[in-house]
Amino acid sequence: MEVSYDGPKFECFKQVSCQELSDLLAKSSIKSCALDPIPATVLKGCLDLLLPFITKLVNCSLQCSVMTEGMKQAQLRPLLKKPSLNHELFKNYRPISNLIFISKSCEKAVPVQLKDHVCNNNLDELFQSAYKAGHSTETALLRVQNDILRAIDNGGCVMLLLLDLSAAFDTVDHSILLSRLSYSFGIAGAVYQWFQSYLSGRTQFVAVGNARSSCRPLTCGLPQGSVLGPMLYLIYTTPLGSILQLPFVCR
Numbered sequence: 001m002e003v004s005y006d007g008p009k010f011e012c013f014k015q016v017s018c019q020e021l022s023d024l025l026a027k028s029s030i031k032s033c034a035l036d037p038i039p040a041t042v043l044k045g046c047l048d049l050l051l052p053f054i055t056k057l058v059n060c061s062l063q064c065s066v067m068t069e070g071m072k073q074a075q076l077r078p079l080l081k082k083p084s085l086n087h088e089l090f091k092n093y094r095p096i097s098n099l100i101f102i103s104k105s106c107e108k109a110v111p112v113q114l115k116d117h118v119c120n121n122n123l124d125e126l127f128q129s130a131y132k133a134g135h136s137t138e139t140a141l142l143r144v145q146n147d148i149l150r151a152i153d154n155g156g157c158v159m160l161l162l163l164d165l166s167a168a169f170d171t172v173d174h175s176i177l178l179s180r181l182s183y184s185f186g187i188a189g190a191v192y193q194w195f196q197s198y199l200s201g202r203t204q205f206v207a208v209g210n211a212r213s214s215c216r217p218l219t220c221g222l223p224q225g226s227v228l229g230p231m232l233y234l235i236y237t238t239p240l241g242s243i244l245q246l247p248f249v250c251r
Contacts (some may be wrong), residue, residue, distance in 0.1 A: 010117040011189030013062040045100035065193035071103040074204040097223035107227035170221040
């Protein structure tokens, strides 16, 4: 079940100031990427000098609705999920996307404006407890436990349904996500075109030590480790919340 949105459209990004971008970058560490022309340590030391140029590049991307090919290439580094797991089994690794600094700078500017649109128009999923400030697995478990105990105290019955998706970010279909952004969240105009550009033409390669694979197109899924990935995944799974809030009818 998907609810159609008929409120104000989000059609144009606002210009990002140097101070706004500086504040966004200050909230997270600047990590090295083999694809960056300047090492992270050097970039961090010269950030004040380079910030006006970086801000201009970010604004050009947002205003022109374009993410260039170089900004959409990812280096995948396999990361063992737990130190105790067998390192010889591929399924025990998580593929972390390492993106260039300019790409991540653009991604940091977008969620702020997208979140404002979502919150201002009451599009936020009420019961979402991941990738959301103040909500975590702990708050989710507390809510579920409280609901179960209240139902039992009131003499009711309890049924718990669980859905576990393996490599959840990889299950995202780009065409469905774009449709959901437009139909359910009012994303239109230049903003919609930017998301089209962001999702299309992505490539990735795997790097292990000094060896690297050839580049392969990323035709579905969201980059694991990207800034926008979690928020776009929540948007993609929005219909689940609508389904779960339907009245349960016992026959």
